[in-house]
Amino acid sequence: MPLTDQLRDDILASVPSLRAFAISLSGNGDRADDLVQETLLRALANIDSFQPGSNLPAWLFTILRNLFRSDYRKRRREVEDAEGSYAKTLKTQPAQSAHLEFEEFRNALDKLPQDQREALILVGASGFSYEDAAAICGCAVGTIKSRVNRARSKLSALLYVEGAEDFGPDETVRAVIGGSG
Amino acid sequence: MKIQKLNTRGSAGQDMKEAKKQGGLNAEIQSRIGHQLRAMYDDVVRQGVPDRFVDLIRRLDVPGGGPHLGDAGEKNDGGE
Numbered sequence: 001m002p003l004t005d006q007l008r009d010d011i012l013a014s015v016p017s018l019r020a021f022a023i024s025l026s027g028n029g030d031r032a033d034d035l036v037q038e039t040l041l042r043a044l045a046n047i048d049s050f051q052p053g054s055n056l057p058a059w060l061f062t063i064l065r066n067l068f069r070s071d072y073r074k075r076r077r078e079v080e081d082a083e084g085s086y087a088k089t090l091k092t093q094p095a096q097s098a099h100l101e102f103e104e105f106r107n108a109l110d111k112l113p114q115d116q117r118e119a120l121i122l123v124g125a126s127g128f129s130y131e132d133a134a135a136i137c138g139c140a141v142g143t144i145k146s147r148v149n150r151a152r153s154k155l156s157a158l159l160y161v162e163g164a165e166d167f168g169p170d171e172t173v174r175a176v177i178g179g180s181g
Numbered sequence: 182m183k184i185q186k187l188n189t190r191g192s193a194g195q196d197m198k199e200a201k202k203q204g205g206l207n208a209e210i211q212s213r214i215g216h217q218l219r220a221m222y223d224d225v226v227r228q229g230v231p232d233r234f235v236d237l238i239r240r241l242d243v244p245g246g247g248p249h250l251g252d253a254g255e256k257n258d259g260g261e
Contacts, residue, residue, distance in 0.1 A: 008238055015234050020225035037237060044241055105217045124215055125222035156210040 003047050007056075011043065014057050017126060018064055024121045025068050027110050035071070039064040055132060062136045065118060108158040112151050119147035120155075 018039060022032035042063050043050075050059055109117060115137075122133040123144065130148075134141045 012230055012235065012238050015230045016226040016228065019228070019231075020222045023225050024222055033231070033233070036234065040234065040237055041241075044238075102217070102221070105214075105221065109218075109221075120218065121222070125218045152211055152214060155214050156207070159214070160210050 003044065010056050011040065011060065014060050017057065018060055021061060021121060021126060022064060022068070024109070024125065025118060027106065035064060035068055038067055042067065058128065058132045058136055061122070061126070065136055104159060108155055111158060112154055116147045116151035116154065119144050120151035123148050
């Protein structure tokens with residue numbers, strides 16, 4: 001559809017959540033804003049392919065997600081290096097518990113496989129339905145559900161049970177509750 | 182089997198002990214994770230739309246939007 005003033009406003013209204021999605025995915029504010037800018041340019045250039053009445057945020061999130069993934073492949077090594085040094089700085093910080101807890105969460109989120117991280121953010125933070133999240137990621141609804149579940153159990157292992165990354169949710173909980181059983 | 186221990190730092194540890202007694206450990210953890218995830222996300226959402234994006238959207242003349250500016254009418258394919 002043509003770019004009407006209404007559509008322009010709707011696109012702008014999606015920018016805050018696009019930024020939140022981009023920052024959650026990339027963990028880097030500057031890079032996230034570049035990603036949002038590229039998403040907007042791409043969206044405007046392809047506005048004719050947007051179906052009036054369909055889900056505009058989902059369409060924009062799809063573009064951003066695909067841009068991030070193609071970008072991510074190129075930068076993989078760079079990101080892993082950054083993650084390593086980031087983890088080191090965490091250990092030397094004073095224990096201001098609220099801030100530290102946030103940093104820990106951020107750090108744990110970055111450790112999730114990308115498929116799981118994006119599924120968890122779309123459903124758990126952006127508020128998309130499983131169906132919309134599946135459309136954005138180009139996979140089946142059941143796949144999204146399973147990725148979200150695995151993301152949650154891995155986060156709980158990383159954040160609340162030390163050294164339990166290799167265990168599934170049931171084993172983790174059982175181990176914590178029942179000790180070595 | 183690896184030895185596992187609870188990360189009992191801060192209030193999370195207290196909450197977890199409570200939850201453990203009640204057998205609701207997993208639900209408690211998942212609720213915390215959901216809360217932290219949304220807190221991180223909403224923190225960015227609340228920042229609103231940075232000026233650079235407002236400018237970007239307003240300035241862009243979009244292909245397919247159709248030339249509806251006054252000077253577009255000056256072009257004439259008639260020749261001469």
